[in-house]
Amino acid sequence: MTNALTDDARAAYGAAVGRSDRQAAVAVVRNLLANGADPVDVLVDLVCATQVLVGARWQRAVCTVAEEHAATTIAEAAVAAVGALIPEPARPLGRALVACPEREWHALPVRVVAEALRHHGWSVIVLGASTPAQHLADYLRSRRIDLVALSCSVPAALPPARRVVEAATEARVPVVAGGRALGSGPVRAAALGAAAWAASPHALADVLGALPAAPDALPGVARDRQVDLAELLLRTPEFSAATAGAWHRALGADGHGEADARWEVDYLAEHVVHSLAAALITEDPSVISECQTWLTLLLTARGHPAAAARMLLDALRQTVETHLVVAPRLLETAALPG
């Protein structure tokens, strides 16, 4: 990080985001770049870092989803301002396709990755949020693409990410995967079949330098996990509804907090179902424990008891234990004490 990224600049940018002042936020970013700040530093350490704080505020029930989205539109304007100052490479190192898998709606990281790649000398095409693997495959079949960069912020995106990796591998295009849902190491990316994992946009240059020209064959998924994943895909609404009902009953009359709004209960139940699928596809039980930690903060901030997250996972386990093969044991061993 350069010295240009001062605490004053962070405070000014944060304040601009807080009052939805797009012009002020863009002015802060332009000023930093004019003073010699590295564009990727500004994108990652200022824009994304601020957005993480906004997300944490929503998690702690300090701001609404709508306010978080409003902050995102300011961040998008800031990213666009940085991008406008990054020249198109005259002799690109290659052409990269940057996308989110289905169920991944955090488009901001994708735009940051795209600008970081351009800064590192790549020509970039951005497909944006929640891109179906079929659309991406059509793109790969009809155009020369040298790299797919995949951003996964939520666990729900990991099973669809596998389909994207399959499509890219079939087209012999290597995939670099990154994002919060892939955890803090390369394990999940490798399980999905990605050629490389990038810890952050800062790491992209080194990662790309070591990429193979064509990807290796994909790692297989064990038959029993495939069966569980298929059931989860086909029966997500059914499992989510049953989990929500069981959780509601388990919480009892005294355990209800502000999350009693029907859509929030449904949303959280669906979230744990998707997290279970993510743990299965990556064969990584820590997806479940991370999910529990995240839910605990979210639920206690909305008036639920500390054990509510564990109770939600237990409700999911009860729901699926007669239908799935591997998943119940995975939930049992991965969940943290309530």
Next chain:
Amino acid sequence: MAWLMFEEPTAQGHPLLTATGRDSPAAGETAVLAEVTKQLLGALAIDDAVRRSLTACVPLLACWAQLLVPGRHGYTCTSVGPEDGRTATVQVARPATVGPLSGHARVLTTGLAEVVPIESIAFWVADERTPRELRARGAAELLVLPLIARGVPFGTLALADPGTGHSDPEPTLVTELAGRVAVALDAARVHAERARIADAVAARRAANRPASTPGIVLASRLRRGTRPAEDGGDFLDVAGTAGDWLVFLGDVVPCRVPAPLLSVQAQDIVRGASRFERRPAELLRALNLELTERSRPGDDVRLLSAVCLRVLQTSADALDVALSVAGHPRPLVVRRAGDVEVVAVHGRLCGASTTTVYTEVQVSLGPGDMLLLVSDGVPDAEGVPGRFGVDRLARLAYAYREAPPAALADAVDLAVTEFTARRPGEPVDDSTVVVIGTEPP
């Protein structure tokens, strides 16, 4: 196929023909061809087809391979060596096709395979050291095979191998291989030509924007569905001048005319008419008459639903919107103060009848107010349970009444996509969301 020998032929069989399956040549050849065919399947881009063809040959059949395919101004020569599978490309001018030709030029003209000395490729490779390096590997000669599609030789496949001879008069394996590569490349060429046209049409269908006007905010999300592209499709066009925008959102009803073509026609009609008339009802009337008169009942009917808006900036934070619809979902007005209203406006599909009359209504937007337009892929989205519906859309809009237009557009896009994802494998229609508003206070 008989081989024409450029240099004095040798008596031994070419090692490429016996590289695999020495004990059972037929089984070995079948296995090689099956593997090559598998690798070539699915390649629709020329670059990809070239890359797949070369990596199918090296190192399975040769230590070095090269493909010559015609480009706009000459030939693109792409080669791959054994080291890391990376390709090298050079563009060369189209060679003469008469006179004492040699090597590649001769094969391109005659369509007959040749064996040439390794040095003859110097003109066709990016690195002048390549012939020397190949000879150092023991490859003294190059087998140059024609790529023939639809009866015409259009390129060559050249293979170098460290073996020693090459004169089998019936090189079944490599000629069959070259034939499959030729078919794959030819299909990719045809696809590329069509893709260029489709891309040009798609670029026209994407939202065009007039110069930005401070105070007018427009956010749009157009998500293509899973139905075939020619079966229907949403399109969005935004034209006009600073402070006076024309927004035209349409959805083609599946018919015999490909949807991309009809949507471009519709945009051109409305854009042309808007040079003389900016009232939405009149623009839809012009579109309706044009489409109806171009239709032939029962055979070539051209129908589309549309909503057309004229957005006038009346002050820094206020807009007057005139709008008309033609068989399209009615817009919603989302007031920052809390009301979400369906705009009471009706009109029949464009292209159905020359007598259709379109009505026009006026909507005023104050600071932070928004107008939400959606295509029928939003309210008609099928999920669990049932349709997405206008009521669900209105509740969502209410929750985002204080958010910027981009946030509301994102929220609707997300909600509809997640709603339809509950029915995996079911066909999904295009969905478009457009939100117009002023800057929030």
